[in-house]
Amino acid sequence: MKTNTSLFRSLAAAVVLAFGTATHTSFAQTTSTTTPVGFVTIAIAGGGTPSAPAYTFTTLGLVNPIAFQSTTTTSTAGTATITDTAATWANNTYNSTTADAPPTHFVEILSGPAAGSMYDIVTTNGTGQSLTVSPALAAGVTAGVSYAIRPHWTIASVFGPTVNTAGGLTGATTSGNADQIQLWRNGGFATYYYSTGGLAGTGWRQFGVAGDATNTVIYPDDGMIIAFTHATGVNLVINGAVKTGQTSVPVLTGYSLLGNVYAAGMTLTSSGLYTDATGDTGVKPGNGSSTGDQILVWNPATAGYRTFFYGSGGLFGTGWKEFGVSGDASGTALPVGSALFINRAGTPFNWVAPQHPATFN
Numbered sequence: 001m002k003t004n005t006s007l008f009r010s011l012a013a014a015v016v017l018a019f020g021t022a023t024h025t026s027f028a029q030t031t032s033t034t035t036p037v038g039f040v041t042i043a044i045a046g047g048g049t050p051s052a053p054a055y056t057f058t059t060l061g062l063v064n065p066i067a068f069q070s071t072t073t074t075s076t077a078g079t080a081t082i083t084d085t086a087a088t089w090a091n092n093t094y095n096s097t098t099a100d101a102p103p104t105h106f107v108e109i110l111s112g113p114a115a116g117s118m119y120d121i122v123t124t125n126g127t128g129q130s131l132t133v134s135p136a137l138a139a140g141v142t143a144g145v146s147y148a149i150r151p152h153w154t155i156a157s158v159f160g161p162t163v164n165t166a167g168g169l170t171g172a173t174t175s176g177n178a179d180q181i182q183l184w185r186n187g188g189f190a191t192y193y194y195s196t197g198g199l200a201g202t203g204w205r206q207f208g209v210a211g212d213a214t215n216t217v218i219y220p221d222d223g224m225i226i227a228f229t230h231a232t233g234v235n236l237v238i239n240g241a242v243k244t245g246q247t248s249v250p251v252l253t254g255y256s257l258l259g260n261v262y263a264a265g266m267t268l269t270s271s272g273l274y275t276d277a278t279g280d281t282g283v284k285p286g287n288g289s290s291t292g293d294q295i296l297v298w299n300p301a302t303a304g305y306r307t308f309f310y311g312s313g314g315l316f317g318t319g320w321k322e323f324g325v326s327g328d329a330s331g332t333a334l335p336v337g338s339a340l341f342i343n344r345a346g347t348p349f350n351w352v353a354p355q356h357p358a359t360f361n
Helices: 155-159
Strands: 037-044 054-058 068-071 081-083 105-109 118-125 130-134 146-151 180-185 188-196 202-206 224-228 234-241 247-251 254-259 294-299 304-312 318-322 339-344 349-353
Touching (some): 037 054, 037 224, 180 254
Antiparallel strands (some): 054 224, 105 118, 180 188, 294 339, 304 318
């Protein structure tokens, strides 16, 4: 297994995203009737070997098209049920019927104070015209809010269902010889690869976990790392729908690896990561990088992280700052497809990211 032993070293990542043609095409949805559609190209960095892979630090930047959109009849914050008397779905339409299987669809709230919050669908009740979701509904989810249901991205829908169509990635009989996809789960990396046989069998697998990982969910706000074992890089095209409206992204205590969910770049200032001096609903400011929350952005040129924080005054001044660099860092770019670590010292909060671009006119 290829591991990331430190957040501050041993990642040689490079991300280049653009709108245009590419070598390999993913197996993502390509049409939508309600939102703009397009594609994002992820350049998977070459220059790697099985013992020293090249790392690409990225996110998807698009969502799947809407499968169903309506308005809630009943929904209450703190509960796990949404009811819609206009619903036309049947039992189990938007959930798996296999025990312990990953969720297949999610609900996004589109209006009201909780707009942009997202919930996995656990069960779909056709007779009761209701959805059971996880986690519990946030404050502001009430009757009369609009919502949309979308299919989840999975490892197979993005990188291909088999090794021969795996978006340019190569499988092997062991994880250490295969290209890998690394997702941040429960405070550490979960590593996925395509097994071509051997003890793990054939198909997508998670290192150290038995069973099929084909339907592993890649969430819209997931940052991910691709460990590539080849000298020449490849391009992966993600086809899908452009994310619109604000997005509520959970930021946990400790490290969270998150991505820019939009098909447009943002800056530290426009991201909405800082809200006020309390740090209750955004990153906590401080008098230096060690006293407030930290934003870590990988810099492939130096093979290290650039560390940003929101200064609360004192020696560093007020506003977005980069540790070790004088001046204002508020215009620092978070491009399309970029991913970043947030090191949160306090309690969790929801990062409410405004739509980028602001309009599509």
